[in-house]
Amino acid sequence: MDNATKRSLKQQDQFVALAGEGVQWAGTHRQTVIVWGVAIVVAILALTGGISLYQHRTAAAATDFGAAMQTYETPLANSGQQIPPGMKTFPDAKARAAAANAQFLAVAHQYGLTGPGKLALYFAGLTYADQGQNGPAEDTLKKVASSWDRSLAALAKMALAELYQQTGRDPQAIDLYNQLTKTNATTVPAGIAQLQLAELYQAEGKTELARKIYAELKDKSKDPKGKPTAAAEIASEKLNPKADTPAGPQ
Secondary structure, rough: OOOOHHHHHHHHEEEEEEHHHHHHHOOOOOOOOHHHHHHHHHHHHHHHHHHHHHHHHHHHHHHHHHHHHHHHHOOOOOOOOOOOOOOOOOHHHHHHHHHHHHHHHHHHHHHHOHHHHHHHHHHHHHHHHHOHHHHHHHHHHHHOOOOOOEEEEHHHHHHHHHHHHHOOOHHHHHHHHHHHHHHHHOOOHHHHHHHHHHHHHHHHOOOOHHHHHHHHHHHOEEEOOOOOOOOHHHHHOOOOOOOOOOOOOO
């Protein structure tokens, strides 16, 4: 028998011995093996079930959110208008906002960890504001503004800034517009935030500050191809408003 064959047989003997020891250990610690095995299976099932449950809840949340949006977009009609049979309407925007608000809150409370649930909370803030309930609107929008979701947080900050401006808290609005300028989120580009800030300054009579922002946007706001952005074009119009076309002869 050559040396290579001897080494091969020796390795097989070692493997058999180790396997035997493993079987013996498993037999001695059978209960431990079963417990760990069950724990691993449970963990895998929990993970799979958790993903499946999340997807199911997200789908349910999306359905309920869609129903709330449908309410929010329901037409308004006064008592004198003729309404087609079966068509739902609201007498005014405040009544519509109240109905939609209740639905948005229900989605946010029941499915708060899902994407539609988080978006529903944002719309709950908007519909509070539509009803003139500034306190609840501010509290709700602040919750969304502190979200880790940068895009959704930016939308909430923009809505908050507008609420602050409407309620005479311009310094807080200015602070948020400046934050949004630095954030430059896809939902609220920096140029949009700068335009809002410039309009606020314009309303306050601070025309020089407004013109400074417009000039900066006009010169520096470019798209990836180097063309002026929509914000730059609006800023250019603000700096150089077109004169009214004189009326022709009557």
